[in-house]
Each structure stands twice: as structure tokens, then as C-alpha cells.
Amino acid sequence: MPTPNSPSINSTNYFLLSPFKYLPKIILLLILPTSLILILLFLISFTTQLNIGEMFVSVAFSPLRMVRNIKETDKNIRGLDRPLRVMTFNIWLSGARVKDGMEKIAKHIAKVDPDIVALQEVKTLETAGKLIELLNSTTTTKWQYRHHPLALYPDTAILTKHEFIEDDQYLHLQFYKNITNYLFQDEEENNKNYTNISTTFNSITTYGMGATIWLKDEDPKKEHLINFVCLHLDYRSYGPYAANNKKVNETSQIMAGERNKEGNELKILNKYMKNAQIQPLIVAGDFNSPSHLDWIEETKSIHGGWIFEWPATKLIMDAGLNDSFRAIFPDPVKDPGITWSTVQKKSGPDWDWTIPEPQDRIDFIFYKPNENFWPINSQIYAGKEELKPLPDQYENDWPSDHFSVIMEIEEKENKNIKENDKEEIEEKEEKYWYEKSEEGENNSESSYFIKKKIKYFPNLQLYMAHQLFPKV
Incomplete structure (x- = not known):
């Protein structure tokens, strides 16, 4: 036999209303895991100095050159x-x-x-x-x-x-000669020259x-x-x-x-x-x-x-x-x-x-x-x-x-680079980037690549040493 305090069919209203009694606890249970995840992501970002912007392609464009940062992209690694x-x-x-x-x-x-x-x-x-x-x-x-x-x-x-x-x-060098006659003008002038621009672009080989x-x-x-x-x-x-x-x-x-x-x-x-x-x-x-x-x-x-x-x-x-x-x-x-x-x-x-x-x-x-x-x-x-x-x-x-x-x-792995050569280049490279950081240039695209990846590329090391330190 049910007691006055035990659940029964007649206590339906009690169960329908009871969630409001525990609503704060329910909200806390929903919010707490999300908060912990956000805090964890923040700590990871802080300790690794992760820049979310670096997840995107960075492109510096000029008429002759495009340079892309190297990023860690696991699905590209094979x-x-x-x-x-x-x-x-x-x-x-x-x-x-x-x-x-x-x-x-x-x-x-x-x-x-x-x-x-x-x-x-x-x-x-x-x-x-x-x-x-x-x-x-x-x-x-x-x-x-x-x-x-x-x-x-x-x-x-x-x-x-x-x-x-x-x-x-x-x-073609002729492209530059022709196209500069039409670019960098105001919108009205560019509209007038649309035919000329199109003709020039179509003539590029x-x-x-x-x-x-x-x-x-x-x-x-x-x-x-x-x-x-x-x-x-x-x-x-x-x-x-x-x-x-x-x-x-x-x-x-x-x-x-x-x-x-x-x-x-x-x-x-x-x-x-x-x-x-x-x-x-x-x-x-x-x-x-x-x-x-x-x-x-x-x-x-x-x-x-x-x-x-x-x-x-x-x-x-x-x-x-x-x-x-x-x-x-x-x-x-x-x-x-x-x-x-x-x-x-x-x-x-x-x-x-x-x-x-x-x-x-x-x-x-x-x-x-x-x-x-x-x-x-x-x-x-x-x-x-x-x-x-x-x-x-x-x-x-x-x-x-x-x-x-x-x-x-x-x-094959390049074995022609002597270990003492590597050490000398690394020492000069560190000095170079220290000086650049003093000049406020340590965040350049090229420095990201060289500082993060140069140790894996002995061939590139020699090339960069030659470019950065021609007297070496």
C-alpha cells in the first residue's frame, strides 16, 4: 500500500512540477561541460601560442609572385x-x-x-x-x-x-607595358577602357x-x-x-x-x-x-x-x-x-x-x-x-x-652537410632573427617558415645562409 510520501498515480502533478525545483542544477550541468571545454581550448591556445588566423591560407600577392605560409595540415601529410x-x-x-x-x-x-x-x-x-x-x-x-x-x-x-x-x-613583358595604360585609373575611366583591358588580357601567353x-x-x-x-x-x-x-x-x-x-x-x-x-x-x-x-x-x-x-x-x-x-x-x-x-x-x-x-x-x-x-x-x-x-x-x-x-x-637524405656546418648556420640564423625581432620584423611570413621549419631542411639551410649571410 502506498504511503503518503511515496510516489503514486495521484502524485502526477508533483512529478510534472518537480523539474522547476531542480532547474538551476540542470542548467549548471549543461553549462559546466561547455565552460570546461572553452577553458581547455584557451589553455591549449595560450601554451602553444596558437594563432587562430594561422588556420587560414595567408597569401601575399604581386603581379609575379604569390607566397604562402607553411601550416600544419595533417590531411596533406603523406x-x-x-x-x-x-x-x-x-x-x-x-x-x-x-x-x-x-x-x-x-x-x-x-x-x-x-x-x-x-x-x-x-x-x-x-x-x-x-x-x-x-x-x-x-x-x-x-x-x-x-x-x-x-x-x-x-x-x-x-x-x-x-x-x-x-x-x-x-x-610577356608587353603585357605590363599595355596593361599599365589602363589600370590604376578611376572607375569611370576603367569602364571606358574595358575593351582595351579585355583585349590585353586575352592576348597574354x-x-x-x-x-x-x-x-x-x-x-x-x-x-x-x-x-x-x-x-x-x-x-x-x-x-x-x-x-x-x-x-x-x-x-x-x-x-x-x-x-x-x-x-x-x-x-x-x-x-x-x-x-x-x-x-x-x-x-x-x-x-x-x-x-x-x-x-x-x-x-x-x-x-x-x-x-x-x-x-x-x-x-x-x-x-x-x-x-x-x-x-x-x-x-x-x-x-x-x-x-x-x-x-x-x-x-x-x-x-x-x-x-x-x-x-x-x-x-x-x-x-x-x-x-x-x-x-x-x-x-x-x-x-x-x-x-x-x-x-x-x-x-x-x-x-x-x-x-x-x-x-x-x-x-635520399642529404648526407653531405657536416654537423659543424649546421651548427654554424643555426648560430648565425638565430643571431639574424634576434636582430630582426629587435626591429619588429619577427612576425613576417618568411620568418615563420624559416624559424619553424629550417631545421628540417639542410638544403634550404645552406640556401638561406647564402642569402642572409653572403660572407659565410
């Missing part, structure tokens, strides 16, 4: 137990000449699974970003990209699974771009910096056309069309060649020019009878870089490595696709060799499905008129 894999890929006007071209470009990049991709014929400012979206939707690794930020036709871009430190884009990439690893001591250059040299005055012209009988006639390529190549490579002895350098792209290693005595019968030292490739090898494909496959007779073309076997609709198109190796990956940085594999790739030639290429699975080139390169 082991480099396998060799570094690089791909150069002319994507044929962003895949516009085949059905679902962008999806097919992303699919084949995912199949190859490269660490870095050099792209050419990037048709729009949206292309690289769209490819990144497609790639990131199929993998847990976060891809990044850089391309020309101003040109309506960017042409070249670099994709990577790692981290960009710095990148440079190159324009970017022969290439370069970037410094941080190859991240789960073990920070295995991390590397690498300089990477993507080139797309002028397609006009294509040398093999002249070489196969029966009226051409002097090498100077062929060479006349190559000088423009050579000059543009030098402009782009100049900065990165200066540092090639310190940081690994890779140059990849569509050269629109054959290799001097291929046009030799043994192959002249298929090259219109010519032996020719093509300047675009000779220049880069004279500068100390090696052709990765020929490093693995040195015989151009046995392994021609043709990259042009997957679909253009005959020339043009004007001749009803009946004139044979010169087939050649014009896409390359070059590297600066040293004992710690050496290729172990190279291949030409265009998927596995049979490709129909022009003009019936629209349903092809491979979205390009070029074969891509893939290189795998082995990295």
Missing part, C-alpha cells in the same frame, strides 16, 4: 616511402575536344597517382580548380593547385598533393610557371623542398614541319623558328637554375620541339634526313639537367618515346586528313641530377583503351592529343 612521382600532361584545351573531358582528365590523373602534375593548355581560370574538386572527391588526400592568376587563358598550371611554398608566373613545393612526410626529418617548373613553349614554327619540307636545305632555316622558344625558356628557368645546386629542380612540360638526343645519325631516315641539335632541349641539358626518359631509355631507335600525337596521325582537314603528321617526342621531364635525387622509372602514358584519330576522337577515353610523361625519382 609518406614518401614510394618514389616521388611526377606527371606532365597537355590537357588539350581543358579536355574540350572529347566527351566529358574534365572528368576524364581527373580520372587519369587519379589512376597515375602522381605527387606533382604539370598541366598545359589550361583553357580557363576555372579549369585547375575544377580538377582539384574532382580529384578531392575521389581521394582523402587534399590536392592543391597554382596557375596564372591574371590571364584569361592561364595555359600552364601545377597540381600537387603536397604544399606550395612559393610560385611565380611569367608574362604564359610560357610557363614555377613553384617551390614542400614534400611533406609523416617524419619531418624526411621532408624536402623542391623547385618545379612547368613549361609550354610556343607551338608556332614547329620545327619538324620545316625539316620535312623539301625546300628546306639549311639548318639555319629550321633554327630560325626555334630561337623564340629558346629565349622564352631562358626567362623562365633563370631564377630556378640559380638555386639548382642547393634544391632539387624538375622542369616538365610541352616543349613543342623535339630532342637533340633523338635526331641523331641512327634516326635521320625518319627525320627527313636531318641530324639536328634542337636548342630547347640542348639548352636545358647544357645547363646541367638530364632528360628523365632518355636516362632510363637511352636508345631512341629502340625506345622513341613518341608523345605527339595520340590522335593527330594525319595533318589537317584542309588535306582531308591525308598528309602524314610528323610524330615526335616533344613532352619532357628534366631533372637536376645529384647522388640524392635520381630517376628510377619513366614511361609514356595515354590510358589503355584504343584511341580513334582525328576527326573521330570525341568518344575517346584519353582526353588529350599528347601522350603524358611520367617519371619516378628516388630521394
Whole structure:
């Protein structure tokens, strides 16, 4: 039998009203865990000097350079137990000449699974970003990209699974001369000059771009910096056309069309060649020019009878870089490595696709060799499905008129730096940053990178020592 103080059906009202009696305790129980979490986050932030703003990308922009802070991004960290894999890929006007071209470009990049991709014929400012979206939707690794930020036709871009430190884009000098006639005026004047500005932007041709990439690893001591250059040299005055012209009988006639390529190549490579002895350098792209290693005595019968030292490739090898494909496959007779073309076997609709198109190796990956940085594999790739030639290429699975080139390169820890050299550089570096902090410059983007990461990069240490302390 229920007692007067025990719960019963008749005590329903008591239970309905009782929560108000305990309301303060309930609120306290709800607030206390939240408060503890906030206090804990504050303590973590204070003890680690965490700046919430550093969770976001910091970009300093100028017409020629973009610099990005290095941040700890766990989902970008991947082991480099396998060799570094690089791909150069002319994507044929962003895949516009085949059905679902962008999806097919992303699919084949995912199949190859490269660490870095050099792209050419990037048709729009949206292309690289769209490819990144497609790639990131199929993998847990976060891809990044850089391309020309101003040109309506960017042409070249670099994709990577790692981290960009710095990148440079190159324009015609004429662009600056023209565009400054229209910029930095008031809004009304800029509106009047809209046509001129648009025309100037549309006329930009970017022969290439370069970037410094941080190859991240789960073990920070295995991390590397690498300089990477993507080139797309002028397609006009294509040398093999002249070489196969029966009226051409002097090498100077062929060479006349190559000088423009050579000059543009030098402009782009100049900065990165200066540092090639310190940081690994890779140059990849569509050269629109054959290799001097291929046009030799043994192959002249298929090259219109010519032996020719093509300047675009000779220049880069004279500068100390090696052709990765020929490093693995040195015989151009046995392994021609043709990259042009997957679909253009005959020339043009004007001749009803009946004139044979010169087939050649014009896409390359070059590297600066040293004992710690050496290729172990190279291949030409265009998927596995049979490709129909022009003009019936629209349903092809491979979205390009070029074969891509893939290189795998082995990295080893740099053991040439003596321990006492490291200590001396670290001592001078500490002194330098102490002096900078006295000047109020210790929060610069570059100082964040150097102070936080320099100890992991002996190659970078020597470079920075040379830059900061030229008398060392």
C-alpha cells in the first residue's frame, strides 16, 4: 500500500512540477561541460601560442609572385616511402575536344597517382580548380593547385598533393607595358577602357610557371623542398614541319623558328637554375620541339634526313639537367618515346586528313641530377583503351592529343652537410632573427617558415645562409 510520501498515480502533478525545483542544477550541468571545454581550448591556445588566423591560407600577392605560409595540415601529410612521382600532361584545351573531358582528365590523373602534375593548355581560370574538386572527391588526400592568376587563358598550371611554398608566373613583358595604360585609373575611366583591358588580357601567353613545393612526410626529418617548373613553349614554327619540307636545305632555316622558344625558356628557368645546386629542380612540360638526343645519325631516315641539335632541349641539358626518359631509355631507335600525337596521325582537314603528321617526342621531364635525387622509372602514358584519330576522337577515353610523361625519382637524405656546418648556420640564423625581432620584423611570413621549419631542411639551410649571410 502506498504511503503518503511515496510516489503514486495521484502524485502526477508533483512529478510534472518537480523539474522547476531542480532547474538551476540542470542548467549548471549543461553549462559546466561547455565552460570546461572553452577553458581547455584557451589553455591549449595560450601554451602553444596558437594563432587562430594561422588556420587560414595567408597569401601575399604581386603581379609575379604569390607566397604562402607553411601550416600544419595533417590531411596533406603523406609518406614518401614510394618514389616521388611526377606527371606532365597537355590537357588539350581543358579536355574540350572529347566527351566529358574534365572528368576524364581527373580520372587519369587519379589512376597515375602522381605527387606533382604539370598541366598545359589550361583553357580557363576555372579549369585547375575544377580538377582539384574532382580529384578531392575521389581521394582523402587534399590536392592543391597554382596557375596564372591574371590571364584569361592561364595555359600552364601545377597540381600537387603536397604544399606550395612559393610560385611565380611569367608574362610577356608587353603585357605590363599595355596593361599599365589602363589600370590604376578611376572607375569611370576603367569602364571606358574595358575593351582595351579585355583585349590585353586575352592576348597574354604564359610560357610557363614555377613553384617551390614542400614534400611533406609523416617524419619531418624526411621532408624536402623542391623547385618545379612547368613549361609550354610556343607551338608556332614547329620545327619538324620545316625539316620535312623539301625546300628546306639549311639548318639555319629550321633554327630560325626555334630561337623564340629558346629565349622564352631562358626567362623562365633563370631564377630556378640559380638555386639548382642547393634544391632539387624538375622542369616538365610541352616543349613543342623535339630532342637533340633523338635526331641523331641512327634516326635521320625518319627525320627527313636531318641530324639536328634542337636548342630547347640542348639548352636545358647544357645547363646541367638530364632528360628523365632518355636516362632510363637511352636508345631512341629502340625506345622513341613518341608523345605527339595520340590522335593527330594525319595533318589537317584542309588535306582531308591525308598528309602524314610528323610524330615526335616533344613532352619532357628534366631533372637536376645529384647522388640524392635520381630517376628510377619513366614511361609514356595515354590510358589503355584504343584511341580513334582525328576527326573521330570525341568518344575517346584519353582526353588529350599528347601522350603524358611520367617519371619516378628516388630521394635520399642529404648526407653531405657536416654537423659543424649546421651548427654554424643555426648560430648565425638565430643571431639574424634576434636582430630582426629587435626591429619588429619577427612576425613576417618568411620568418615563420624559416624559424619553424629550417631545421628540417639542410638544403634550404645552406640556401638561406647564402642569402642572409653572403660572407659565410
